Amino acid sequence: GAGVSQSPRYKVAKRGQDVALRCDPISGHVSLFWYQQALGQGPEFLTYFQNEAQLDKSGLPSDRFFAERPEGSVSTLKIQRTQQEDSAVYLCASSGRMYEQYFGPGTRLTVT
Amino acid sequence: GENVEQHPSTLSVQEGDSAVIKCTYSDSASNYFPWYKQELGKGPQLIIDIRSNVGEKKDQRIAVTLNKTAKHFSLHITETQPEDSAVYFCAASPSGYSTLTFGKGTMLLVSP
Numbered sequence: 150g151a152g153v154s155q156s157p158r159y160k161v162a163k164r165g166q167d168v169a170l171r172c173d174p175i176s177g178h179v180s181l182f183w184y185q186q187a188l189g190q191g192p193e194f195l196t197y198f199q200n201e202a203q204l205d206k207s208g209l210p211s212d213r214f215f216a217e218r219p220e221g222s223v224s225t226l227k228i229q230r231t232q233q234e235d236s237a238v239y240l241c242a243s244s245g246r247m248y249e250q251y252f253g254p255g256t257r258l259t260v261t
Numbered sequence: 262g263e264n265v266e267q268h269p270s271t272l273s274v275q276e277g278d279s280a281v282i283k284c285t286y287s288d289s290a291s292n293y294f295p296w297y298k299q300e301l302g303k304g305p306q307l308i309i310d311i312r313s314n315v316g317e318k319k320d321q322r323i324a325v326t327l328n329k330t331a332k333h334f335s336l337h338i339t340e341t342q343p344e345d346s347a348v349y350f351c352a353a354s355p356s357g358y359s360t361l362t363f364g365k366g367t368m369l370l371v372s373p
């Protein structure tokens with residue numbers, strides 16, 4: 150079946166611009182996670198949804214980062230007034246059970 | 262919070278040799294330990310996982326062992342092949358909460 154998809158795969162933004170990254174989870178998966186992966190590092194947790202409820206946003210690095218999942222399926226991660234330190238790969242994962250998480254291919258964001 | 266240490270950071274082996282990657286974690290409440298394989302330009306792929314009620318799990322050429330007393334778990338790959346070359350990440354998740362904390366990764370290079 151179809152896995153997790155993310156779009157766009159690559160995004161270049163000028164510093165100060167707003168960006169929106171989309172995640173389509175595996176159909177029927179209740180849980181959805183966003184992670185940020187810096188070059189040469191492991192993924193780091195940003196936020197977690199169960200259906201449409203955002204249960205944990207403790208990993209969001211600043212109030213410029215905002216995530217939503219209004220209908221409990223597709224999710225969008227928005228970054229306002231992008232900064233160079235926001236450059237990273239943004240990964241989305243979904244889970245239909247309590248533990249196993251399946252990742253999408255990621256969106257590589259470059260802020261110039 | 263949870264802290265996961267992973268060693269080595271790079272590992273070079275000859276085709277057919279075995280490879281072992283080791284991780285330690287800090288939170289005794291963690292009870293789920295997945296391993297992911299990430300190829301260049303792709304998202305992490307779940308390859309094997311283990312839960313705290315099991316000491317060892319095997320799937321063909323890969324196996325994972327867990328020592329809860331020492332807070333230590335390892336990935337073992339036997340009969341390595343060039344297509345095993347990738348970055349491998351270990352992760353840990355606390356009981357009842359499925360956010361993953363990742364190690365920094367191990368770059369495995371299998372030479373023909």
